[in-house]
Amino acid sequence: MFWRKRTSRKRSGADFSAELRSHLELEAERMRAEGMSEDEAYARARRTFGNVTRSEQRFYESRRALWLDQLAQDSRHAVRQFWHNKAFTLIVVATLALGIGVNTAIFTLVDAVMFNTLPVSRPDELYRLGAGDNCCMMTGYQAGQDFALFSYDLYKTLRDGTPEIASMAAFQPWLETQSIRRAGTAELAQPFMTEHVSSNYFELFGIRPAAGNFFSPSNELRGSAPVAVMSYRAWRSRYGSDPGVVGSNFLMAGKPFTVVGIAPPAFYGETLREDPPDFWFPVATHQLFDRAARFGFT
Amino acid sequence: MLRRNDRRGHTLGKMSTRDKKSRVALLQGTLDLLILRTLRFGRQHGQGIARAIQEQSEDVLLVEHGALYPALQRLEAQGWITAEWGISSNNRKARFYTLSKQGRKQLVEEANRWRTLANAIGRILGPETQES
Numbered sequence: 001m002f003w004r005k006r007t008s009r010k011r012s013g014a015d016f017s018a019e020l021r022s023h024l025e026l027e028a029e030r031m032r033a034e035g036m037s038e039d040e041a042y043a044r045a046r047r048t049f050g051n052v053t054r055s056e057q058r059f060y061e062s063r064r065a066l067w068l069d070q071l072a073q074d075s076r077h078a079v080r081q082f083w084h085n086k087a088f089t090l091i092v093v094a095t096l097a098l099g100i101g102v103n104t105a106i107f108t109l110v111d112a113v114m115f116n117t118l119p120v121s122r123p124d125e126l127y128r129l130g131a132g133d134n135c136c137m138m139t140g141y142q143a144g145q146d147f148a149l150f151s152y153d154l155y156k157t158l159r160d161g162t163p164e165i166a167s168m169a170a171f172q173p174w175l176e177t178q179s180i181r182r183a184g185t186a187e188l189a190q191p192f193m194t195e196h197v198s199s200n201y202f203e204l205f206g207i208r209p210a211a212g213n214f215f216s217p218s219n220e221l222r223g224s225a226p227v228a229v230m231s232y233r234a235w236r237s238r239y240g241s242d243p244g245v246v247g248s249n250f251l252m253a254g255k256p257f258t259v260v261g262i263a264p265p266a267f268y269g270e271t272l273r274e275d276p277p278d279f280w281f282p283v284a285t286h287q288l289f290d291r292a293a294r295f296g297f298t
Numbered sequence: 299m300l301r302r303n304d305r306r307g308h309t310l311g312k313m314s315t316r317d318k319k320s321r322v323a324l325l326q327g328t329l330d331l332l333i334l335r336t337l338r339f340g341r342q343h344g345q346g347i348a349r350a351i352q353e354q355s356e357d358v359l360l361v362e363h364g365a366l367y368p369a370l371q372r373l374e375a376q377g378w379i380t381a382e383w384g385i386s387s388n389n390r391k392a393r394f395y396t397l398s399k400q401g402r403k404q405l406v407e408e409a410n411r412w413r414t415l416a417n418a419i420g421r422i423l424g425p426e427t428q429e430s
Contacts, residue, residue, distance in 0.1 A: 049364045
């Protein structure tokens with residue numbers, strides 16, 4: 001009923017124009033019957049009609065006004081109905097909100113994990129060495145699967161004994177939380193995630209530093225000056241992208257090291273995790289900071 | 299309000315200098331009443347309505363034909379008249395308007411209101427004078 005009423009009100013502009021034409025013809029015919037010439041009759045009909053274009057304009061305007069009017073009516077009706085059924089409205093709004101929210105969250109994750117390629121130069125040439133899918137485990141029940149850890153010495157042997165593999169880098173299978181502060185400033189030490197890696201770690205991924213440099217092979221030698229690469233995220237959020245960070249000294253548990261470079265923006269390390277490293281150190285530094293050294297590698 | 303009257307006066311009752319003495323511009327709202335009244339005698343197309351008003355008023359009222367259509371549109375939207383395409387007596391396509399039941403009721407109300415108003419104004423003005 002409601003729908004019928006509304007559709008019947010709709011009328012095309014072409015239909016309206018046809019009516020105006022029909023009017024002019026009827027009027028002209030009548031003038032001719034009164035004895036006017038063809039041309040005179042039509043001109044006269046137009047004159048008595050007035051402005052045709054303006055009539056058409058007014059038709060369109062009135063139609064638009066009608067449409068807006070109906071829209072306003074419908075909206076008011078909808079709001080009244082919502083107000084009437086508060087519980088129903090609440091459930092609908094909550095359902096939609098949850099649905100949209102969950103979809104957004106899932107898409108964000110899927111987009112990051114599946115659609116965006118790894119921020120490395122040739123991801124198809126990367127392989128992780130180890131038994132099974134369990135990476136980077138140190139403890140815990142592994143449900144019948146082995147987890148592979150390699151000693152640093154074994155890594156070196158494998159790296160040097162496999163010329164067919166272009167490059168092999170090692171990384172620490174777990175992250176450590178360390179208290180670090182910038183030397184020579186009044187700032188308090190803050191907790192940062194750290195990871196120890198072999199000196200060729202960044203070259204393996206084919207990425208370029210956002211600032212400064214990555215490690216050189218000499219950084220892996222025992223007794224070399226301790227250095228670190230800072231993540232782009234830590235550089236931006238903790239140090240306001242201060243270019244002075246590169247080359248400046250920091251203290252980790254009271255021992256000094258130098259930040260030599262900043263990793264590129266999208267690089268969060270070799271493993272997808274919710275707490276990516278803020279600092280990467282060469283393997284040799286680990287001994288300096290007096291920790292037991294065991295490493296997995298890629 | 300005054301400005302609106304002026305505008306409508308201009309569109310509804312355009313007068314040439316020659317006609318000025320004998321022809322009168324329509325008051326606002328009266329066109330709707332006249333259309334409804336014309337349709338009381340049966341269905342009619344726009345041109346027919348315009349002619350009928352002119353003739354029945356003995357050429358005193360001048361309706362600019364173009365002004366008729368927005369009014370018809372308005373009445374149709376109100377549901378007082380309905381429209382359909384048909385063939386005129388001289389075999390031409392035309393859109394014919396018919397008075398609806400609602401429109402008939404509206405016509406009675408409007409006509410009564412108009413008579414009341416005309417009577418009241420007539421009483422105030424008093425008997426005809428020769429003043430120019």
